[in-house]
Amino acid sequence: MTQPQPATEPSPPSLRDEILAYYERGEEDARLKQGAGRLEFWRTQEVLRRLLPDAPARVLDVGGGSGVHAEWLAGDGYEVELVDPVPLHLEQAARLPGVSVRPGDARALPAEDAAYDVVLLLGPLYHLPERADRVRALAEAHRAVRPGGLVVAATINRFAGLHDGLQLGHYFVPSHRARTDAYLGDGHHMHAPDDPLFTTAYFADPTDVPGEFTEAGLAHEGQYGVEGVAWLMGGVEEWLDDPERREAVLAASRRIESEPSLLGVSGHLLTAGRRRL
Numbered sequence: 001m002t003q004p005q006p007a008t009e010p011s012p013p014s015l016r017d018e019i020l021a022y023y024e025r026g027e028e029d030a031r032l033k034q035g036a037g038r039l040e041f042w043r044t045q046e047v048l049r050r051l052l053p054d055a056p057a058r059v060l061d062v063g064g065g066s067g068v069h070a071e072w073l074a075g076d077g078y079e080v081e082l083v084d085p086v087p088l089h090l091e092q093a094a095r096l097p098g099v100s101v102r103p104g105d106a107r108a109l110p111a112e113d114a115a116y117d118v119v120l121l122l123g124p125l126y127h128l129p130e131r132a133d134r135v136r137a138l139a140e141a142h143r144a145v146r147p148g149g150l151v152v153a154a155t156i157n158r159f160a161g162l163h164d165g166l167q168l169g170h171y172f173v174p175s176h177r178a179r180t181d182a183y184l185g186d187g188h189h190m191h192a193p194d195d196p197l198f199t200t201a202y203f204a205d206p207t208d209v210p211g212e213f214t215e216a217g218l219a220h221e222g223q224y225g226v227e228g229v230a231w232l233m234g235g236v237e238e239w240l241d242d243p244e245r246r247e248a249v250l251a252a253s254r255r256i257e258s259e260p261s262l263l264g265v266s267g268h269l270l271t272a273g274r275r276r277l
Contacts, residue, residue, distance in 0.1 A: 013105050013107045013108055013133075014085075014105070015085040015086070015105065015127075016127070016191075016199075016200055018191040018199050018200055019127050019191075019199050019200055020085070020086060021199075022198070022199035023065075023086045023088065023089065024086060024087075024088050026088060028065050028066055028068075028089070029065070029066035029068065029092055032068050033068070035237050036231060036236050036237050036240070038240050039226075039227050039230060039231055039236060039240060039249065039250075039253070040226055040227055040231075040267065040268055041068065042246075042250060043226045043227060043228075043250065043253055043254075043257075044069065044122065044154070044226055044268075044270065045069070045072060046250065046254070047224045047226070047257070047270055048069070048073075048120075048152065048270075049076075051150060051152060051272055052078070052118055052150065053117055053118070053150070055076050055077030055078045056077050056078060056079055057078055057079070057117035057118060058078075058079045058081070058115065058116045058117050058118070059073055059078045059079065059080045059081070059116065059117065059118045059119075059120065060081050060083065060109070060111060060115075060116040060118070060119045060120065060141075060144055060145075061073070061080055061081065061082040061083070061120050061122070062083050062084075062104075062106050062109065062119060062120060062121045062124055062137075062141065063083070063084055063085075063106055063121060063122065063123035063124035064082035064083065064084055064089070064093060064120070064122065064123070065084060065086070065089045065093070065123060066088075066089050066092035066093055067082055067089075067092060067093030067096045067099055067101075069120070069122060070082045070093060070096060070099045071096045071099065074096065074097065074098030074099050075098070078118075079098075080098060080099045080100070081099075081100045081101070081102070081116075082099055082100070082101045082102075083101075083102055083103070083104040083106075083109060083110065083111075084101070084103070084104070085103060085104065085105050087103070090102075090103060106121060106124035106125075106128075106137035106140060106141075107128075107133055107136045107137050107140060108140065109140045109141075109143070109144050111140075111143075111144040112144070113143055113144065114143075114144070114145065114146045114147065114149075114275075115144055115146070116144050116145050116146065116149065117145070117146060117149050117150070118145065118149060118150045118151075118152070119141040119144050119145045119149070119150075119151045119152075120151075120152050120153075121137060121138070121141060121151070121152070121153040121154065122152070122153070122154040123154060124137050124153075125137065125153050125154065125155050125202070125204070126154070126155070126156050126201050126202065127199070127200060127201055127202070128202060129187075129188045129189075129200065129201070129202040131212065134202070134212050135212050135215045135216050136216075138151070138153065138212055138213060138215075138216035138218060139216040139217060141153075141216070141218075142216050142217045142218050142275050145274075145275050146275065147275050147276065147277045148274060148275065148276075148277045149274065149275050150272065150273075150274055151213075151218055151272070151273050151274065151275070152270055152271070152272045152273075153209070153213075153270070153271050154226075154268055154269065154270055154271075155202075155203075155204040155206075155209055155268065155269050155271065156201065156202075156203045156204065156267065156268055156269075157203060157204065157206060157263075157264050157265075157266055157267060157268065157269055158184065158187055158203045158204060158205050158206075158264060159184065159203075159264060160203060160266075160267040160268070161180050161183070161189065161198075161203060162180055162184060163232055163265075163267070164267065165177070165180050167232055167234075170197065175194070175195075176195065176197075179192060179195060183203060187202050187203040187204055187205065188202060189201040189202065189203060204269070205264070206223060206263040206264050206269050209223070209269070209271045210223070210271065210273075213271060213273040217275070217276075218273035218274065218275060219273055219274050219275075219276050220271070220272075220273045221272045221273055221274060222258060222271075222272050223258060223263055223269055223270065223271050223272070224257045224258055224269065224270040224271075224272070225253070225256065225257050225258070225259075225262060225263050225265065225266035225268075225269055226253075226257075226266050226267065226268040226269065226270060227253060227266045227267050227268065228252060228253035228256050228257065228262070228265065228266055229256075229262070229265050229266075230249045230252060230253055231266070231267050232265075236249065
């Protein structure tokens with residue numbers, strides 16, 4: 001007589017090879033610390049500081065990379081745990097004081113139910129082209145955050161690649177222009193071995209993201225354009241070097257951050273929601 005077999009747990013989702021290879025290049029740690037990338041960093045920081053509960057609070061930084069945001073969160077007094085699927089990122093983040101790390105995927109978090117006051121997804125949704133996977137990641141955030149707790153997710157805006165390509169001149173290269181034009185309809189940026197600029201990704205329509213939050217069980221609260229229009233202006237790096245002009249740039253971006261007609265102009269968008277009580 002055949003004995004019944006024990007049920008097996010489904011295998012955790014895995015990161016695509018090309019995405020892993022892209023981040024193992026080690027460039028992510030510096031991206032937000034220099035040049036125009038500082039605008040994204042400072043604006044993300046100031047929006048989060050407005051939204052987060054007072055420290056100390058437990059923060060799960062999902063897809064937190066090398067710990068660029070985990071570092072200042074820990075410095076602000078938060079109890080920060082970082083989850084990331086890239087070994088290099090975990091090695092880098094593990095060196096930061098006050099930050100604990102563990103490997104994991106946003107779609108299957110190694111986290112107990114309702115264990116955190118805040119769950120951040122400041123990168124995972126970039127690389128989940130299928131809506132079901134994005135909703136699954138948001139549903140995992142919903143599971144891990146306490147009732148009434150905050151979830152904030154970052155997305156890359158649909159036309160960010162087009163704008164960036166025009167600014168940097170890549171759009172004038174026929175092969176790059178063809179790849180850019182191909183994803184403007186559905187947001188699916190496909191990996192190309194001969195294109196070192198980015199990897200498999202999803203560029204979101206800002207109007208679609210609240211629906212994904214709702215489908216995951218989260219109550220949508222607001223959206224914030226990160227860079228506004230400033231990131232598209234040629235002098236932004238020099239402006240950020242000057243403290244007075246930097247504050248003017250940040251203030252200008254802040255003034256239009258939730259203007260519906262301008263949400264899609266930013267390179268990145270933050271969407272906030274809560275687990276219902």
